[in-house]
Amino acid sequence: MNSVARLVLRRLAIGIALLLVVSLLVFFAVELLPGDIAQALLGQSATPEAISTLREQMHLDQPAWLRYVHWLGGFVVGDLGKSLANGQDIAETVWQRLGNTIFLAAFTASISVPIALGLGILTATWRGSVFDRLANSFVLAAISTPEFFLAYILIGVLSVKMGLFPSISNINDGLPFWERLYRTVLPAITLTLVVTAHMMRMTRASIINILSTPYIEMAQLKGLRRSVIIVRHALSNSWVPIINVVVLNLAYLITGVVIVEVAFVYPGLGLLLVDSVSKRDVPVVQSCCMIFAATYMLLNLLADILSILANPRAQERG
Structure with missing residues (x-):
């Protein structure tokens, strides 16, 4: 294997590892944001039932590590989910x-x-x-x-x-x-x-x-x-x-x-x-x-x- 191929493989391995670290930082930094995301999206007048339904739709009722695995798996295959603001892909x-x-x-x-x-x-x-x-x-x-x-x-x-x-x-x-x-x-x-x-x-x-x-x-x-x-x-x-x-x-x-x-x-x-x-x-x-x-x-x-x-x-x- 020539030097360029070795460099590409080595850098790709380092890049994938760094992307994994970045994904952890991005996901759990959002988790640390104050307030309830479902409450913030629906507003102060939202009923507890509506908030609970939205939390289930957003999988907020699941453990954080499980949501991270699902999110990262979707990102790898190109499935980024739906926008919470407008429902678009x-x-x-x-x-x-x-x-x-x-x-x-x-x-x-x-x-x-x-x-x-x-x-x-x-x-x-x-x-x-x-x-x-x-x-x-x-x-x-x-x-x-x-x-x-x-x-x-x-x-x-x-x-x-x-x-x-x-x-x-x-x-x-x-x-x-x-x-x-x-x-x-x-x-x-x-x-x-x-x-x-x-x-x-x-x-x-x-x-x-x-x-x-x-x-x-x-x-x-x-x-x-x-x-x-x-x-x-x-x-x-x-x-x-x-x-x-x-x-x-x-x-x-x-x-x-x-x-x-x-x-x-x-x-x-x-x-x-x-x-x-x-x-x-x-x-x-x-x-x-x-x-x-x-x-x-x-x-x-x-x-x-x-x-x-x-x-x-x-x-x-x-």
Whole structure:
């Protein structure tokens, strides 16, 4: 068995164990919430008979460990149950919302990754220049600003004052592709401002680190232009940390978009999670948390695999 296959199996085993731990935390954290869920759903005017009936429907009359086993077994086979708020199938709702979140993440990545890599290469090429200082100052200011604040600034400027984009990203499956992109521009710009800094600074640091190696000095002694040295020699040997930071930021774009989705009322998985918490829709909250955790772990596994493939020496050690 080669190193990549061993890595995948080892990481999958670790990921499954971690998901089991996450499932325990998610399920029993909900159990520790104060109050009776059935009472909260039915309201203070509910009769004891109605509360008892709902508790039986929700299996709240069973021991917690038994309900956990049933819930985890259903999650493994894709049966997430029914929403307590509207009675709809949770799996159908969750996958639709996850598709919207992935669409936003892919749109943001198509903007942020080229910009980050380009800025990282340029700032490494002109290290110490005015451009380098300005670019670093801008991305640090962007990453230091809270996401909701960036979102409301963009809404106020680009939507309210200039009228270029809608302030609410109300998309649905029936919209044409370009209309979906148009309505998703503002949340995509917000997320781009947040994630570009990490990728740009890692690209810059990796290239600058490679530039101090002997073979780069030999290329400089041969009279090669600095731009050629960076693109052909330094960048090709800097992919491992760059790939890691890019994939981890993609994981953030899927699992960390709750604030942005709420600000723009974007119908993604993050907004569904917030709405379900406010409605005490426990099965939906649990399903969203587990999907976020599974997605983050799978993307971490992807980062490990790509790093090994990009580094033959690491592949030999695998």
